[in-house]
Amino acid sequence: MSPLLEVKDLMKSYGGVHAVRGVSFTVAAGQMLALIGPNGAGKSTCFNMLNGQIPPDAGTVRIEGKDIKGLPPRAVWRLGVGRTFQITATFASMTVRENVQVALISFHGLISRVFGFAGAACREEADALLALVGLTTQAERPCGELAYGDLKRLELAVALANQPRLLLMDEPTAGMAPRERVELMRLTAEIARAKGIGVLFTEHDMDVVFEHADEVMVLNRGQLIARGTPAEVRRDPQVRAIYLGEGLLYDARHREGTAA
Numbered sequence: 001m002s003p004l005l006e007v008k009d010l011m012k013s014y015g016g017v018h019a020v021r022g023v024s025f026t027v028a029a030g031q032m033l034a035l036i037g038p039n040g041a042g043k044s045t046c047f048n049m050l051n052g053q054i055p056p057d058a059g060t061v062r063i064e065g066k067d068i069k070g071l072p073p074r075a076v077w078r079l080g081v082g083r084t085f086q087i088t089a090t091f092a093s094m095t096v097r098e099n100v101q102v103a104l105i106s107f108h109g110l111i112s113r114v115f116g117f118a119g120a121a122c123r124e125e126a127d128a129l130l131a132l133v134g135l136t137t138q139a140e141r142p143c144g145e146l147a148y149g150d151l152k153r154l155e156l157a158v159a160l161a162n163q164p165r166l167l168l169m170d171e172p173t174a175g176m177a178p179r180e181r182v183e184l185m186r187l188t189a190e191i192a193r194a195k196g197i198g199v200l201f202t203e204h205d206m207d208v209v210f211e212h213a214d215e216v217m218v219l220n221r222g223q224l225i226a227r228g229t230p231a232e233v234r235r236d237p238q239v240r241a242i243y244l245g246e247g248l249l250y251d252a253r254h255r256e257g258t259a260a
């Protein structure tokens with residue numbers, strides 16, 4: 001059986017900058033896989049090639065065996081690749097439920113029939129998604145009033161409306177308080193495992209990575225230098241060298257309760 005996502009020898013340069021150099025990896029259904037690396041390592045460039053936003057110079061991206069070469073982001077989204085961004089993208093003037101309804105209406109191909117019946121369309125389905133992400137009590141509120149953590153939950157519900165097989169999350173916890181981060185990622189992991197969704201996420205917060213990723217990949221200067229369980233990656237000498245002084249080593253000692 002093909003993996004959910006299979007990336008082979010992906011390359012992208014901007015002028016003389018080799019942003020991504022020969023990156024290959026797979027993501028399995030239900031897996032939480034973190035992609036980490038210092039600023040400028042190539043994480044965003046990788047993500048943008050996975051959902052068809054930018055074409056690779058070379059290499060292939062396959063979703064459940066299907067090559068996405070030449071497909072625009074919308075077609076890749078139709079193949080079941082959802083994405084959440086560092087900055088939440090919701091319609092501030094609409095209610096929480098309406099945001100999810102719009103995503104569902106789009107997914108079900110009902111956009112052309114929206115006018116006149118939007119209030120009822122996909123409402124039960126929207127409520128089921130809101131319950132899943134813990135936003136039932138917020139459903140009637142305008143999005144502009146929501147706390148940031150709740151906006152991120154809403155964004156997750158909107159991404160789930162597309163019934164993604166693979167979810168790309170670009171720094172999902174950026175801008176959130178530490179407790180909210182843990183809660184959002186715990187919720188994401190629960191949903192991913194229950195629904196068999198593969199989740200690939202970038203993240204600068206190492207606590208989030210080590211707590212919630214099944215496996216971690218490390219990108220440095222456009223190349224993957226490590227992949228393994230959080231414990232394996234924490235022990236990797238190359239990774240330790242890259243992250244020296246960025247808190248990784250402290251976190252590892254702290255969690256494992258061992259002396260340096």
Ligand SMILES: Nc1ncnc2c1ncn2[C@@H]1O[C@H](COP(=O)(O)OP(=O)(O)OP(=O)(O)O)[C@@H](O)[C@H]1O
Pocket residue numbers: 014017018019037038039040041042043044045046
């Ligand atoms: N559109 C672009 N034009 C020119 N150079 C680019 C472009 N996008 C990215 N780069 C360069 O490619 C390299 C990789 O950038 P990328 O944004 O993918 O890294 P990143 O790991 O996501 O960084 P960060 O953690 O800071 O978001 C960097 O050197 C960056 O300056």
